[in-house]
Amino acid sequence: MDYKAEIPYGAYWSTPFARWQGSFANLHSIEFAAHVAKAELAKRGIDPTRFDYGALGISVPQKHAFYGLPWLTGMIGAANAGGPTLMQACATGVRTLLAVTQEIEAGMATTALAINCDRTSNGPHIYYPNPRGAGGTGTAEDWVMENFNCDPLGGHTMLQTAENVAAKHGIGTAEQHELVLRREEQYRMSLANDSAFLRRFMTLPFDVPTPNYKKVANSMTGDEGVSQSTPEGLAKLKPVLPGGVVTFGAQTHPADGNAAIVVTTRDRARELSANPKIAIRLHGFGLARAALAYMPEAMLPAAQRALQQAGRGIAQMAAIKTNNPFAANDIFFARQTGADLDAMNNYGCSLVWGHPQAPMGTRSIIELIEELVLKGGGFGLFTGCAAGDTAMAVVLEVGDAA
Secondary structure, rough: OOOOOOOOOOEEEEOEEEOOOOOOOOOOOHHHHHHHHHHHHOOOOOHHHHEEEEEEEOOOOOOHHEEEEEHHHHHHHHOEEOOHHHHHHHHHHHHHHHHHHHHHHOOOEEEEEEEEEOOOOOEEEEOOOOOHHHHHHEEEEEHHHHHHHHHOOOOOHHHHHHHHHHHHHOOOOOHHHHHHHHHHHHHHHHHHHHHHHHHHHOOEEEEEEEOOOOOEEEEEOOOOOOOOOOOOHHHHOOOOOOOOOHHHHOOEEEEEEEEEEEEEEHHHHHHOOOOEEEEEEEEEEEEEEEOOOOOHHHHHHHHHHHHHHHOOOHHHHEEEEEEEHHHHHHHHHHHHOOOOOOOOOOOOOHHHHOOHHHHHHHHHHHHHHHHHHHOEEEEEEEEEEOOOOOEEEEEEEEEEOO
């Protein structure tokens, strides 16, 4: 399929990702996303009044999140842009991209912003009143920690889903650790030449604002919290769960950050592009759900559906990116598809730079685009699992503008 909507080259951005309880821990994620978007749009010479639609993705609530997308677009000066606030856990990045693409496809919008933000740090503690409860007490929820550790449908942790897939497909600890070393090596490609790859879409150094956005609290030279593993160090780690095979070294870490992509009509894409000769076309989306407690498996049928809609096969993908909260995800996917395990996720992935949930997929898609540009064009696939044993995927193409 060839969607009407396109992504203008360079009309996207991501903050560095900061480790859990790190540099972004005290920043309201929606206000922070607006602060960054305003600066990045100005840097690209894009007038925010051009937006007539948007979709905000967020999976960890913040104060006044009820007002969602219209609040954010109001803060950046896009007063004419309305739209939904969406939450689909780690698939939120693809979901918001699909939402704005569909709006343009239907002729209901011309220029839209798919923007995603999350702060897993200092997550909300929510109280649900129950006047009829014992002594008039209600129930409480630690939004981040409790949802990391318990899927209410099956009562299992997300880590258990990786263990289930590893056991089913015979994926051992040593194989996971070997892949971790490869993924960290690929991430270091993005740091070469003073982080030249990251600077293609990320402002560096990045000035971290104070919570009132009036001063600079500190400056970041890149992602915060990235591990530098060694074979010896990984070998010393024991599986987290008794009898398991997944160690802390073979999984991602919670993080904070935001990222955004502008989507518009074909003609307007040329106007807003940093290089009008480059076209970024959207060809397919996919959603899938795996069996209960087998979350990493969902990325396979999601990818297959996106590829089917695009009319392409996995062998035709010049680049592949995944959401890999566990190293086992990529091993499973490569075995099932025949994709080159070592060639997937060049320049970085969530296993390495962290997992702020909603913006994770958005940054991955941005990196996919830039890798394809460096390769001279071609088709690319992003696929990634999400809470509830689901996944979403997208197939896009970088080519010459018509």
